[in-house]
Amino acid sequence: xxxxxxxxxxxxxxxxxxxxxxxxxxxxxxxxxxxxxxxxxxxxxxxxxxxxxxxxxxxxxxxxxxxxxxxxxxxxxxxxxxxxxxxxxxxxxxxxxxxxxxxxxxxxxxxxxxxxxxxxxxxxxxxxxxxxxxxxxxxxxxxxxxxxxxxxxxxxxxxxxxxxxxxxxxxxxxxxxxxxxxxxxxxxxxxxxxxxxxxxxxxxxxxxxxxxxxxxxxxxxxxxxxxxxxxxxxxxxxxxxxxxxxxxxxxxxxxxxxxxxxxxxxxxxxxxxxxxxxxxxxxxxxxxxxxxxxxxxxxxxxxxxxxxxxxxxxxxxxxxxxxxxxxxxxxxxxxxxxxxxxxxxxxxxxxxxxxxxxxxxxxxxxxxxxxxxxxxxxxxxxxxxxxxxxxxxxxxxxxxxxxxxxxxxxxxxxxxxxxxxxxxxxxxxxxxx
Numbered sequence: 001x002x003x004x005x006x007x008x009x010x011x012x013x014x015x016x017x018x019x020x021x022x023x024x025x026x027x028x029x030x031x032x033x034x035x036x037x038x039x040x041x042x043x044x045x046x047x048x049x050x051x052x053x054x055x056x057x058x059x060x061x062x063x064x065x066x067x068x069x070x071x072x073x074x075x076x077x078x079x080x081x082x083x084x085x086x087x088x089x090x091x092x093x094x095x096x097x098x099x100x101x102x103x104x105x106x107x108x109x110x111x112x113x114x115x116x117x118x119x120x121x122x123x124x125x126x127x128x129x130x131x132x133x134x135x136x137x138x139x140x141x142x143x144x145x146x147x148x149x150x151x152x153x154x155x156x157x158x159x160x161x162x163x164x165x166x167x168x169x170x171x172x173x174x175x176x177x178x179x180x181x182x183x184x185x186x187x188x189x190x191x192x193x194x195x196x197x198x199x200x201x202x203x204x205x206x207x208x209x210x211x212x213x214x215x216x217x218x219x220x221x222x223x224x225x226x227x228x229x230x231x232x233x234x235x236x237x238x239x240x241x242x243x244x245x246x247x248x249x250x251x252x253x254x255x256x257x258x259x260x261x262x263x264x265x266x267x268x269x270x271x272x273x274x275x276x277x278x279x280x281x282x283x284x285x286x287x288x289x290x291x292x293x294x295x296x297x298x299x300x301x302x303x304x305x306x307x308x309x310x311x312x313x314x315x316x317x318x319x320x321x322x323x324x325x326x327x328x329x330x331x332x333x334x335x336x337x338x339x340x341x342x343x344x345x346x347x348x349x350x351x352x353x354x355x356x357x358x359x360x361x362x363x364x365x366x367x368x369x370x371x372x373x374x375x376x377x378x379x380x381x382x383x384x385x386x387x388x389x390x391x392x393x394x395x396x397x398x399x400x401x402x403x404x405x406x407x408x409x410x411x412x413x414x415x416x417x418x419x420x421x422x423x424x425x426x427x428x429x430x431x432x433x
Contacts, residue, residue, distance in 0.1 A: 021235035024260040025244055026220050028116050035148050038155040041119040047161075048123045048226050058088060061131040065222065067230035069242040074099060074178070074215030075288065075318045077306055080222070083212060086202035087132040090210035096129045096137040097187070097206065100145070100216040101171035101178035104288045104318045105340075105429045109246035110216050112258040114145045117220060118152035122166060124219025127226045129164040132212055136165040139216070140183055143170045173431075175289070175344035176392055180213040181205075182346075193346045194390035217246055237263040241305045245316065249274040251323035251427050252281050263316075264303040270321055271300075283324040283406055285428070287317025289337050290395025293330060293406040296323075313402065328427050329419050331410055334403040335360065335367035340430040341396045349389035355380060356396055363400065369417035374404070 028036050036044075049056065056064070066081035087094050098121060102110040114121055125137040139149050149168040156162055169187065176182050177192035184206050186192040205211025221243060225233050234242040241263045247270060250256045254275030261270055267284070271277060281296045292314035302308050309315055324330055338360040345352035359380050366372035385397045404411070413419065 021232060023236065023244055023262065025224055026113060026117055026120060026246060027260050035116055035118050035152065038119055045227055048127065048223060058131050058133060062088060064230055065225060068225045068233040070221055070225060072215055073217035073245060080218055083214065084128065084131050087210045087212045090203060092210055094132045094134040094210040094212065095206055096125055096134050097183055097211060097213045098125045098137060098139040098216050098219050099178065099180065099183050099213050100139060100141040101183060102142060103175045103178040104320065105431055106250055106322060107248045107288060107318045107320050109248050109258050109319050111142050111145050113217055113220060113246060114141055115148055118149050120220040120223045121216045122152055122156065123223035125166065126162050126164045127222045128212055128214060128219060139168045140171045141168060146170055175341060176346050179390065183213055184211060193348065196389060238305060240307060245319055247319045247321055249321045252277050252279045252325035253323055254278045261304065264305045264308060267302055267304055267321065268300050270304060277323060280326040281323050282326040283330055285322040285324065286314045288320045289341060289399060291317045291320065291399060293402040295406055322428060324427055330403055330407040331414060332367045332419065333428050334400060335363040336426060336430055337428055338363050338396060338400055345392060346390065351384040351388040351393040355384035356393060359400060366414050369414055369419065372415065374411065
């Protein structure tokens with residue numbers, strides 16, 4: 001057994017002999033196209049230890065995760081051990097949902113992970129299921145990668161690798177579809193609509209069962225922690241935010257794509273990993289479309305971590321680093337994204353149904369050089385913030401407010417009908433209907 005689920009006599013976890021702490025950990029090091037098959041996966045990582053006879057108890061598994069300091073990689077950064085423990089203590093038959101919905105249009109980290117390292121995700125789903133006492137796990141994934149995940153499940157079934165039943169389903173292709181309760185609602189009723197709490201999903205989720213909804217990157221990290229231990233996991237990252245994370249880098253960089261970095265890596269180093277900037281930059285959008293615009297030089301030397309970005313009012317979020325070139329217009333980009341987000345509302349409350357379209361229309365008028373009352377826009381943002389049935393309007397408000405601050409110098413130019421990038425090519429992807 002390779003893993004640290006075997007404990008020292010003093011109860012501390014054992015770092016697996018010869019386990020490399022180098023990056024990448026989650027993504028294949030071979031650089032070869034296509035997913036890592038089961039044989040190669042097991043040759044690299046060996047079998048994952050399970051609970052039961054001769055193994056660790058469920059409580060020991062959750063303690064191991066707690067010791068690792070792992071937090072969710074879906075955007076909220078919630079402590080993973082807390083979520084596991086909340087489901088584990090509920091009566092009834094729990095179920096695990098691996099959330100690979102990735103409704104964020106600019107992010108591709110989860111799709112890349114499942115397309116290249118599907119067995120790490122499945123290992124993590126099995127580990128999580130065993131830790132909470134579940135016998136089945138559902139992997140919700142983008143339709144483009146579902147065949148890869150299903151092939152990996154068939155490989156495992158052929159050798160009877162798992163005691164947990166695994167299945168894969170298509171995710172809904174909506175921005176709000178990645179929210180945990182929306183994933184449950186999608187599986188139950190075919191509608192990806194976020195639902196308010198209570199009850200919590202850990203108490204009554206899918207079909208009323210205690211439900212763990214965990215991002216697929218988080219689960220892949222679990223699979224590695226189970227094998228190599230908490231101390232191994234903490235060998236990279238920061239003391240308070242240990243481990244690595246997947247980052248999608250887009251915009252004005254030479255090699256846009258997905259990379260794995262240690263949490264706390266300077267954003268300048270993240271850009272170096274993407275080949276450096278490809279044209280003079282002016283700003284970042286950090287965290288995703290619910291994220292924060294910042295000036296380029298304000299963020300360049302900041303660590304990519306919760307604590308490192310907090311002084312800028314930003315967070316790693318969905319792991320997006322978008323570089324806006326100086327010949328693009330941040331207000332135009334923000335207006336496009338805000339219109340898209342308004343159209344992606346679940347339609348459950350006034351702030352989304354009426355507030356977001358009004359905000360996006362005002363932004364579009366400003367971006368096109370038309371009339372715009374920024375005082376009224378700020379007032380609308382305040383009226384929407386914190387009043388939605390879910391967090392969708394709050395995320396839009398955060399992004400729009402940061403744009404009004406970061407691109408303040410452009411506001412007067414736009415009021416006069418001028419723009420730094422009239423008719424420029426879009427930088428941020430927005431899905432078409």
